[in-house]
Amino acid sequence: MTATTYPATTTRPGRGPGAAGRAATRLAVRQVRRSALVVVALTVGMSTLVAATYASTVGDGLDAGSLAALARNPAVRTLFGEPAALDTAGGFTAWRTGTVLAVLLSVWGLLATTRITRGEEETGRWDLLLAGRLTPAGMLGRHLAVLVATLAGTGIALAAALTAAGTPVPGAALHATGLALVGAYAVATAALAAQVFPTRAGATAGTLALLGVALLARMVGDGVAPLGWLRWLPPYGPLALTRPYQDDRWAPLAVVAVTTVALAGAALALAGRRDVRDGLLRTTTGRPPRLRLLGSVEAFAVRRVLRPLAGWSAGIGAYFLLIGLLADSMTAFLTENPRFADLAAQAGFAGLGTVRGYAATLFALLAIPVGAFAAVRLAAFAAAETGGRLTLLQAGPNSRTRLLAAEAMTTAAGVAVLVTVAAVATWLGAVTVDADLSLRAALAGTWNVVPLALLSLGAAVLALGGGTRAVAALGMLPTAGGFLLEVLADSLAAPSWVSRLSPYAHLSAVPEAAPDQPAAAVMLALTGAALAIGAWGYRRRDLRP
């Protein structure tokens, strides 16, 4: 054996007092850098694209009268926020991309936070680090600092890009700061939830629920004038109140900033006062067994999907109930203001003038969350494999094909449940406001996206069979990726074959139009092929860990 001589410097415990802290910072950076790059690219790319193409897409087609009508319409305000300065490239960009980017940044912030703090703690990896010189609060602080710095960097890049695209500096700075603060708010909330809940899943679900309520508060506050005060509930409402490029109000952001600091401070204070790996909410130390749905691999797959499915159903149901409630006022507005219907058509939302067209347009969007559900379920299955939780089932007389089939079938059933929930919720909303939408039409519309959502399942199974870790990302490629591709291709007036690559281009607007059965058959066939190849790869490859 050859002896290795280590340089003497590495045997000294650290180099100066901050060495341990810097190591923790580097660890946090390594854990978020890849997803952070994607988020920065999306934020800057989408905003720049919309701002740069403003002259060609909107131009001077908007007169004062139609703008005033838009600003008054409660349905428009509910879904997209209160419009401000739409006659400028900056104002239009902030309105058009603001809500989407705010949701993107906050969801990324929350998922990254619970993953690198509570998630790492849950696996026991922090035990090792906290046995060293770092304190729990120190670790948490370093990780939060990295996340907040990433968001600040995103904000600076966005402000620079919007300025470069020719929009006024004050508006660009305000809009970018607002979005970065929304992300920071989500990070701080998730950090606090990570002190309260003992599991990553609990902390994530708790924060998601809170953000969902905040988004709903923004929507209701924007749509219903007497409840306008709801928009002071951080983080989305105050962002809408800043009205960049028009009023340039900074005061609402102070509310978000102060709450963020308070939440982060509370998280840091609590981090040192609880046991590592425990939350303030203690889990029960024992309970009688619940033996239902443990009798077979298939039953167990159902048992594991029930709780997440309930969460997804609640979120999707609430959103589509709102869509149903808004059906009448939205379609009436677009019929009266054809210029906006044109704009919407350019953005991939044609036929918004009738209730059925409006519903069909929004049902097409349903493929994204339902596809995400399928991708995330398969990613959880991959995580169970990597985490060794599947090993004892795999060592039993359960073939890999059967384990995978149980998971895929349960997920497909979950997809069916979600589209049905969306249809029933939309119909209930529409019935409430006497809009012309039958349950049958709603079901036809939501079930029309099933082949597209199943493409996501196929892609995720393919990724799983290939043994890659990016199961969730690849799974979302056909739905979220396809939607993005179509919108980009339309906005950039790319050659038609580019947008035809997106499965979205082949989705017909049901219930307004008849379903495109050949396209659905092709999607189902592609899904079947992906499932078969994925299962073949899964059977042949080595299992982890």
Add this chain to the structure above:
Amino acid sequence: MATPAVRTEHLTKRYGSLLALDGLDLTVPTGEVFGFLGPNGAGKSTTIRLLLGLARPTAGRAWIFDTDAGDVAAHHRLAYVPADVALWPQLTGAETLELLAATGPGVDRAYRDELVDRFALDPSKPGRTYSTGNRQKVALIAAFATRAPLLVLDEPTSGLDPLMEREFRRAVRHARDRGQAVFLCSHQLAEVEAVCDRVAILRAGRLVDVAGVPELRRLHRTEVTARFTGPAPDLRGLAGVDVLAEDPELLRLTLTGPPAPALRALAAAEITALTVREPGLEEIFLDYYGEADR
């Protein structure tokens, strides 16, 4: 002859440029407790993953009772305890045992209840709250309760306290008495020595030796201490003899291989006392791996 519980033929596994297992030929008959030893990274876990069909061999084959190890049908006749047991965090111990009973090769519920008592497991706790040792207990109880003809145990007692280790040995002996085969991979040499009929020693992906524990001892250094009066016996130049200490009236040496030449040389002297000590498995083990480093 009865079908062996485990048989491998030139079993080889390569991970990129790393040869993790190099042409392993092994047979474990039914009813035998078979110890599988080797330092970290020797290829023990790779072998187990190949036997369970969790990894696919690069070359060679393995059979579990004449069923190809890659065929899940083989799992009807085996139960497994991994080195690092991961449980579903939301399931309690009782729920996990129920899941494994329903999806495994079968279960003897009365024996399972007895094992829960003997291993002093509290089955009402959720998986995430169990310590390493308790997770191991859950997997051990589930495996023993299957009464499967082959038990594959990878470091099953690394987290258990001595009392629980005693229960483990009892359960292994009980399994052997019922004719079950046990493939035991362990670093606890005292445990291997206590329960194993035969031992295989693996080094750097290759099989170094397979033998019964008594044979292994005989093959290895026996320590001999001789007291004598008068002139010292002359043992220089004898094959397999290594003189450790030479005092005026005392000689300590180690002996490898047949002892006859050394005994003849000793007989020439006036020996007043002679002690012969067989090496422990630990010494044998260190002998094998110590050599590798030199």
